[in-house]
Each structure stands twice: as C-alpha cells, then as structure tokens.
Amino acid sequence: MNNAQTSEPQSKIRSLEHRALSLRRHVLRMAERVGQGYVGQGLGIADLLAVLYFDEMKYDAKNLKWSDRDRFVLSIGHYSIGLYAALAEAGVIEIDELDTYGADESRLEMSGSEITPGFEMTGGSLGHGLGQAVGMALGLRLDKRQARIFTLLSDGELQEGATWEAAMAAAHYSLDGLFAFIDCNNQQADGPPARVLNVEPVHQKWEAFGWDTQRIDGNNIGALVDAIDRAKTVNGKPHAIVLDTLMGKGVRAFEQREKNHFIRVDASEWSALREQLESGMTPSGDERIS
Amino acid sequence: MNNMSKLSTPGVTGNILSSDTYGAEKTENAPFGTALIRVAETNPHIVGLTADLGKYTDIHLFAERFPERFFQMGMAEQNLIGAASGLARTGFIPFATTYCVFATRRAYDFIAIGAALGQANVKIIAGLPGLTTGYGGTHQGIEDLALMRSIPNLTVIDPCDATELAQVIPVIAEHPGPVYMRLLRGQVPVTLDPAGYQFELGKAKLLCDGNDVAIISTGLMTARALKAVDQLAGQGIQAALLHVSTLKPFDVESIISLLRRVPRVVTAENHVITGGLASAVADAVTNGGIPVRMRRIGIPDVFCDSGSIPYLINRYQLDATSISAAALELVRS
Ligand SMILES: Cc1ncc(C[n+]2csc(CCOP(=O)(O)OP(=O)(O)O)c2C)c(N)n1
Numbered sequence: 001m002n003n004a005q006t007s008e009p010q011s012k013i014r015s016l017e018h019r020a021l022s023l024r025r026h027v028l029r030m031a032e033r034v035g036q037g038y039v040g041q042g043l044g045i046a047d048l049l050a051v052l053y054f055d056e057m058k059y060d061a062k063n064l065k066w067s068d069r070d071r072f073v074l075s076i077g078h079y080s081i082g083l084y085a086a087l088a089e090a091g092v093i094e095i096d097e098l099d100t101y102g103a104d105e106s107r108l109e110m111s112g113s114e115i116t117p118g119f120e121m122t123g124g125s126l127g128h129g130l131g132q133a134v135g136m137a138l139g140l141r142l143d144k145r146q147a148r149i150f151t152l153l154s155d156g157e158l159q160e161g162a163t164w165e166a167a168m169a170a171a172h173y174s175l176d177g178l179f180a181f182i183d184c185n186n187q188q189a190d191g192p193p194a195r196v197l198n199v200e201p202v203h204q205k206w207e208a209f210g211w212d213t214q215r216i217d218g219n220n221i222g223a224l225v226d227a228i229d230r231a232k233t234v235n236g237k238p239h240a241i242v243l244d245t246l247m248g249k250g251v252r253a254f255e256q257r258e259k260n261h262f263i264r265v266d267a268s269e270w271s272a273l274r275e276q277l278e279s280g281m282t283p284s285g286d287e288r289i290s
Numbered sequence: 291m292n293n294m295s296k297l298s299t300p301g302v303t304g305n306i307l308s309s310d311t312y313g314a315e316k317t318e319n320a321p322f323g324t325a326l327i328r329v330a331e332t333n334p335h336i337v338g339l340t341a342d343l344g345k346y347t348d349i350h351l352f353a354e355r356f357p358e359r360f361f362q363m364g365m366a367e368q369n370l371i372g373a374a375s376g377l378a379r380t381g382f383i384p385f386a387t388t389y390c391v392f393a394t395r396r397a398y399d400f401i402a403i404g405a406a407l408g409q410a411n412v413k414i415i416a417g418l419p420g421l422t423t424g425y426g427g428t429h430q431g432i433e434d435l436a437l438m439r440s441i442p443n444l445t446v447i448d449p450c451d452a453t454e455l456a457q458v459i460p461v462i463a464e465h466p467g468p469v470y471m472r473l474l475r476g477q478v479p480v481t482l483d484p485a486g487y488q489f490e491l492g493k494a495k496l497l498c499d500g501n502d503v504a505i506i507s508t509g510l511m512t513a514r515a516l517k518a519v520d521q522l523a524g525q526g527i528q529a530a531l532l533h534v535s536t537l538k539p540f541d542v543e544s545i546i547s548l549l550r551r552v553p554r555v556v557t558a559e560n561h562v563i564t565g566g567l568a569s570a571v572a573d574a575v576t577n578g579g580i581p582v583r584m585r586r587i588g589i590p591d592v593f594c595d596s597g598s599i600p601y602l603i604n605r606y607q608l609d610a611t612s613i614s615a616a617a618l619e620l621v622r623s
Contacts, residue, residue, distance in 0.1 A: 034302045036302075036305055103302055104302070104303075104597040104601040105597065109303065109425075110303040110306075110424070110425060110596065111428060111429065113426055113427065113428070122428060123428075124426075124428040125392070125395070125429075126365060127365075156365045159364035159365040160365055160366055161366060188365065189342045189343055189345075189346060190343070193364075196342055196362055196364050196365075197362060197363060197366070199364075262306065262307065
C-alpha cells in the first residue's frame, strides 16, 4: 500500500498494516469454515478496524463495560465478520471461536448482534446505528465523560431516512465526540448505488448537514490515521469520514468480482484465495511476511 | 466461482438468498415473480417497486420484463410504501416488495396511513416471513401478522405454497384496496395440487376432514399440518385440517362451523402465538360462544436465535411432529 503522503512514522503505519493483514486472515478463516459470508465487506473494512482497535480507541478488552471506553457502534450488522476479526485480534474473544462463524448456537452470527461481547448495539436492520450513536454521544457528554463514539455505516444506509434524522441531530447538538465512517464500497444488495439509487455527492451531503467532513481512501492506513488526527482538531461539529474502499481488498478474486455483496466459495478454492491474500497484501516496505 | 452451487449446509446460517424447501418433493422457482408478470401482461396498470431487495424478493423478474414499470427505491422502506401509495392515487396498482420486518416495523406508519387509511390500492409483498431466515431478530418477521391484522382496511394473506401464491397474485391485483401478503421466494415447495385447489380471498379451505381433532393452519405451516394429519392417521386418529390463508378478513363462519363439530383444535402458524392465527381463532370462538380446547403451535414470546432453518424449526417446535403431538394430547386428555 502506498502511504507516501502520511505524516505518521512509518513504523506505526507498518505495524497497523500488519494488524490489518491479521484481520483479513481472520476474515478468510471464518468464511472458509462455512464456505460463505460477507467476506467482501470484512476484507474491505479491515484497515479502518485495525486503525480504530489498535491505534485510536481506548478500551479494555478485559473490562468491556468500562464506563470511559470509546465505543465502536456497528450499524451494518452484516459487516460483523470484520468486527469479529478485530475483537479476536484484540483479545475480546478467543481466536478459536472464529471457527464458529454462522454456526448454530454460535455467538458469531452472520448478521451480528449484541449477544457478542464487544458489540455495543444490534445493527443489521440498517439505519439504526447513527441514531444510537447520537444518543450515546449525548449521554456521555451529559455524564461529563471524555469517551468518544466511532460508528460505521454503509453507502446503502445513506438511503435510509433515519440516517439523516440522526445526522441533523448530531450537528444540532454539536457532537464533536462522534466520528461516523461511511463505507462507500460502491455495492449494495441489488448492485452499485449509482444504479440502485444514487447517493452521491456524499461529501457535500454531510457537509450540508453541518458535519466536519473528509473523503479519503479507506484502504490506506496512513490516510485513515491522518484523517482521524485532523478530525480531532475540529471542535463543535460531528465528524464524517467518507471512505472509498474496495470490497474484497487484498484478495484479487474478490476485488474483481462483480457481485460481492455475499460470497459463497467452494471448499477447493480457499487455499488459492489465502495465497492471494498473502502475496497481495505485503505491508509497505516489507518483504513478504509469513 | 459458483455462487449458488450448494444448498445451505446443515448447522450453518444459510445465505440470505437461499430458500429452504424443507425436503419438498416438488418446488417451483419464483412463483410470485412469474405470476406478477402474467398479470401485468394484460393489465398495464400493474407497477413494481422494491427497496434494494429486487432479486431477493423475485420481483427482479418483473423488472427485467417491464423495466419502465419498475421503480427501484433504494434501501428506504418508508419511501417505498409512501411512493407506492402515491402511485396508487394516480391509478396504478403497485406491488411493493421488501422483507416482512422492514415493511411492518420500519414503514408501519406509512402502511397504516398512506396505504390503509387512504385505502390506496397498494400490494405489499413481504419476504422472509417467520422462521424462513436464520438471520436472527433483525430479519425474522415473527410478529408481522399481528401488526398488519390490527390495521383497519388492510387485507392480510399468508399463502402456503407455490400453487396458492401464484393464485393469490391475480386475485389481489383485481381486488381494490391495500393488501399485505407474506412472500415465499426462490425455490418454493408445491404442496397443493393446482388442479384441485382454488384460492378465494377471505375463504378458509378444508383440506382434510375428520372428527377427532381439528387443525387450523396458515402459511407454510399448512404443509407441516398435512404431514401431522398423516402422522395422526397412522395412530388411528382422524384429523380435520382447515387452511386459512386470508387472516383478514377472517373466515369466522368456516372456523365456527368446524369447531362446533370438532371442539378440539390445534392452531399452527409461522408467527408468534400472540396476535396472529391463534388469537384470531380464539376471538372467533369466544365471540361465537363455543367451548373449545385449544393448543397453539407457533413461535413463543421471544426474539429467536440465529441459525440454520432446520435447527430453528426444531428449537421453536414448528415441525409436523409438534403439531401432531399437540393434537394427540388434546384427543387423549
Ligand atoms: C432496513 C433494512 N432494509 C433492508 C435490508 C436488507 N439488506 C441487507 S444488506 C443490504 C444492502 C445495504 O447496503 P450496503 O450496506 O451498502 O451493502 P454492502 O456494501 O454490504 O454490499 C440490504 C438492502 C436491511 N438489512 N435493513
């Protein structure tokens, strides 16, 4: 990955890239076990989750109810595969539990919910996340806590009215402890948003709603770190960071697939896909890592 | 890579696009989409809408056939129903599709006011009824019949199979006024013989007769109730089976006349046992003043787990054996 423009030390960027690679390995492991899943989303959002869970957010993996923790609010429940990967990497759940993704009686559901430790709410009925994030930000501020809210929503969720009701409230209440990441991976259930129902211009919409807004390459760790750092300098407004991401990032066959909202793969093909990940995602400046 | 090469592995939550056929001997693909096209060929007023779930509700077939009469509204269920109501007010007959949960929870007010109070000629076609998806509380439409039944002016239908579904579409296209129909999509089991069955709006159908115990079922539970009837026959018990696909208006007369004769009844629904079929039957017998003994098969008062469909059916006892066991208990106690 090219992180040429970043102001961060390369060592930090490189270590986050290693984390992102680990998350991607976890995603493939989960999906391979059941032959299916929201792999494209999990791979596409790994960079953001690496930055949030291993650089930006304050939390205690052994004390999830710590009142002053920063909260990650997953609105898009079907992206749970990505969050399971981050929670396993962070030590919130056992790595071995990843093998239960989607299985009967597992806590790692195909569409995630708050039965899983580390999930602050139940998303998946899309359009709920931002509203709850607004409430959490209001509550924490009322409680005089410094903790912040990081929420992840999708381009498809920009079509839900509830998203914009919440956006308006966040700006009205000047919730500068609220950071919303909008994953523009250019896919939704019936195809790309431009064909389904146009959501652009995304940047201008958030800006018009009164948010401090940036739009960046969401698969560039350096750009993610920089954008969060920049957002933190802006007071009095909630922060929208619009991410252009590539679904399936890191696995060529998934990146190039036209329909990757839900992915199903025959058992025989996974080893080649794993190989693609290992050869394709070498962190910057590294030789291939094993 | 073949995206749809295998059926769902037992023990794992299935792909949201796959449909469980419950081991049916015969299935039909996309009976709703096919029937809608057939009706639309002769009725130019039929239009289609969806909220980012076209291929997930079989209306993509209509969209391919009549692109100019199809409106993709994006993932915006309130606007889906609002716009459908508006189309109805300009003389069109909109068929609007999404999942049960998103229609009835997200867009409830829009159904109640735009469609029902306004008596707009809107047909709401709602997928993933009850436990037909393993996606847990956010996706399982377990209480939609209760919500829809309580809205004045709204017709509510829960068809049992591909045969009935295909018959419902032309009937509701002709029927003026708002309709909520539960959708079975993808590969849909054929339970009823089209040669011997005709759906009538508001009419329950006696599929089997017997004097020992009555079973009243709706939706896909009718297939399981038919199996339960066979299981009971094997034990020398003659069960009557009344299939009620229209939950509103409710065919009180057929129910009363059956239960006067056979005052032991098991209700079976792919829905919570409050507010749906069981409640409607209980209302009918209470109003009719007939004493009956009743057992209710359906989803208990909980949000259900995620999981594979067979696992969920077993966990929440929605299988044929649970129906026949309840009937046996009524007969023997
Ligand atoms: C309120 C609501 N409506 C519809 C759905 C069904 N659904 C699940 S994912 C999805 C696509 C959403 O778009 P996006 O999150 O951008 O898709 P992705 O990037 O994962 O392909 C839809 C319509 C839902 N889960 N919730």
